[in-house]
Amino acid sequence: MRIRSDSSAKAPRTWASCAARVDATLRQLAFPTSRGEWRAASDRVDALADAVRTLPPRQRHRGDDSGVDHSTSRHAFDLGTATWLAATYPDDVEVDWGQPGAADAAATLLRPAITHLEEDGFDSDALSMHAWIRRARGDAWPSDLAWMLDALRDTGDSLARRAAAWESAALPLRWHLRGIGVLTARLPTRSTRLRGTMRKPPPQVVRFVAAPPAAHQRPRLLGRRQAEAVIRVARQTLAARCREVHALSYANVREVWFSSLGDGTALAIIGVLPAMRLALEGNYAFVLFANGVPVGYGGVSPLAAQANTGINIFPAFRGTEAAALWARTLRAFHALFGVQRFVVNPFQVGGGNREALASGAFWFYHRLGFRPCSPEVATVADRLAAVRASGITRNTVRELRQLAASDLELLLPGWEERDRFDER
Numbered sequence: 429m430r431i432r433s434d435s436s437a438k439a440p441r442t443w444a445s446c447a448a449r450v451d452a453t454l455r456q457l458a459f460p461t462s463r464g465e466w467r468a469a470s471d472r473v474d475a476l477a478d479a480v481r482t483l484p485p486r487q488r489h490r491g492d493d494s495g496v497d498h499s500t501s502r503h504a505f506d507l508g509t510a511t512w513l514a515a516t517y518p519d520d521v522e523v524d525w526g527q528p529g530a531a532d533a534a535a536t537l538l539r540p541a542i543t544h545l546e547e548d549g550f551d552s553d554a555l556s557m558h559a560w561i562r563r564a565r566g567d568a569w570p571s572d573l574a575w576m577l578d579a580l581r582d583t584g585d586s587l588a589r590r591a592a593a594w595e596s597a598a599l600p601l602r603w604h605l606r607g608i609g610v611l612t613a614r615l616p617t618r619s620t621r622l623r624g625t626m627r628k629p630p631p632q633v634v635r636f637v638a639a640p641p642a643a644h645q646r647p648r649l650l651g652r653r654q655a656e657a658v659i660r661v662a663r664q665t666l667a668a669r670c671r672e673v674h675a676l677s678y679a680n681v682r683e684v685w686f687s688s689l690g691d692g693t694a695l696a697i698i699g700v701l702p703a704m705r706l707a708l709e710g711n712y713a714f715v716l717f718a719n720g721v722p723v724g725y726g727g728v729s730p731l732a733a734q735a736n737t738g739i740n741i742f743p744a745f746r747g748t749e750a751a752a753l754w755a756r757t758l759r760a761f762h763a764l765f766g767v768q769r770f771v772v773n774p775f776q777v778g779g780g781n782r783e784a785l786a787s788g789a790f791w792f793y794h795r796l797g798f799r800p801c802s803p804e805v806a807t808v809a810d811r812l813a814a815v816r817a818s819g820i821t822r823n824t825v826r827e828l829r830q831l832a833a834s835d836l837e838l839l840l841p842g843w844e845e846r847d848r849f850d851e852r
Contacts, residue, residue, distance in 0.1 A: 449479075698715070700713075
C-alpha cells in the first residue's frame with residue numbers, strides 16, 4: 429500500500445485516520461518496497477506526531493495507550509520499568525492519581541518506608557495520600573514517582589523484595605510521550621533493505637531450526653554501548669504500548685545477544701539481572717527488528733533440553749514476515765541454548781488472552797509444526813485442520829478456546845522422551 433506524503437495529504441483530524449497512517453508508516457519503514465517509499469515514510473514521521481498533538485482533545489485521548497508520539501500511556505508498570513522511566517523521562521512520567529486505587533497502592537508501598545514519627549500524619553485523614561507525598565518530598569524530586577522510588581530504596585530491602593511489593597500494589601502511572609513513541613523508537617542502521625516480496629517460512633521448519641545458522645547470523649554478545657542502545661529502544665517501544673517482559677523490565681546490560689536474521693532483520697536476546705533471575709529456568713526477553721524498527725517481541729525460558737517461549741507481532745506488521753522471522757528466531761535460540769523442545773503455553777494461543785484468540789494465533793504456531801501436547805486437543809486440532817484444508821478457515825470462539833486448552837510443542841531431531849518433564 430502506497431500513501432501520499434503529508435505534504436500533499438490533508439492532516440488527519442480523527443484518531444482513526446491518524447492510527448491508519450501510523451500503521452502504514454511503520455510498515456513502510458520496516459519493509460519498504462523502494463527507497464522513495466522509505467524516504468516518504470521517514471519524512472511523514474514528524475508530521476504524524478504533530479497531527480496527533482494537534483487533534484481535538486476527545487480524539488487525541490482515543491490514542492492513549494497506543495504508543496504513538498504525543499499520546500499518553502497509562503499502565504501499572506513493573507518496578508524496573510518504572511525506575512527506568514522516572515530516570516529517563518523525569519518530567520513526563522508520574523503517578524496517575526486520577527485512577528481508582530492509586531492512593532491505596534501508594535499507601536501500601538510507602539508504609540514500610542515511613543518512620544515512627546511520620547505514622548500519625550501518614551494515617552491521618554487530614555491530607556490525601558497525594559497531598560501527603562507532595563508535602564513529604566518538597567522540591568528536591570522532579571515527581572511523586574521519583575520520591576517514592578527513592579523512599580523505597582532507602583528501606584534497604586532487596587531489589588527482588590521491592591519488586592514483588594511494587595507489582596503486588598499495581599501503582600498506576602501515566603507517561604506523556606513527548607518526542608518519543610513507536611514512530612521514533614528505532615535502532616540506527618547502516619543501510620535500508622528493500623522488499624520485493626515478503627519471505628515465507630522454510631518448507632521444513634524443524635530441519636531448518638535444527639541446522640546451525642551461518643557464522644554471520646549466530647548470536648553474538650554485544651558490548652555495553654550497543655547493549656544499552658538495544659535495551660533503550662526495546663523498552664521505549666514496549667512501554668509506550670503498555671507492554672512488558674520481565675527480563676526487559678530488569679534487563680542485564682552485560683547479557684544482550686544480537687543476531688542477524690537476513691534482509692535487514694535482526695533479533696536481540698536480552699538477559700535478566702542476576703538478582704531477578706528465576707530459581708531454575710533461564711529467563712530472556714527478545715525483540716525483533718526490521719530496518720531498525722521493532723516489529724515484535726516475546727520471551728524465552730530455557731531449562732535443560734527444552735524452552736518455554738512465544739512471540740507477539742505488533743499489529744502494524746501482521747501479514748508481513750512473522751512466520752519466517754519466528755522460524756529464524758527459534759534457530760537462534762537452538763544455537764544459543766542448545767534446546768531441542770520448544771513449548772508454547774495456552775496463553776499464547778488464546779487461553780485467557782483475547783488478542784491471541786481473536787488473531788487465531790493457534791494456527792500460526794500449527795503451520796510451523798507446533799502440535800498440542802494433550803491428545804484430546806490434538807484430536808480437535810486434526811479435525812479442524814482437515815476442515816481448514818477444505819477451504820473453511822474461520823473457527824468459532826468455542827473451537828479456538830478448545831485449541832487453547834493445551835501447551836504446544838515443537839520437537840527437534842535428537843529430542844529424547846526421557847528428557848521430557850512438566851515445567852510446572
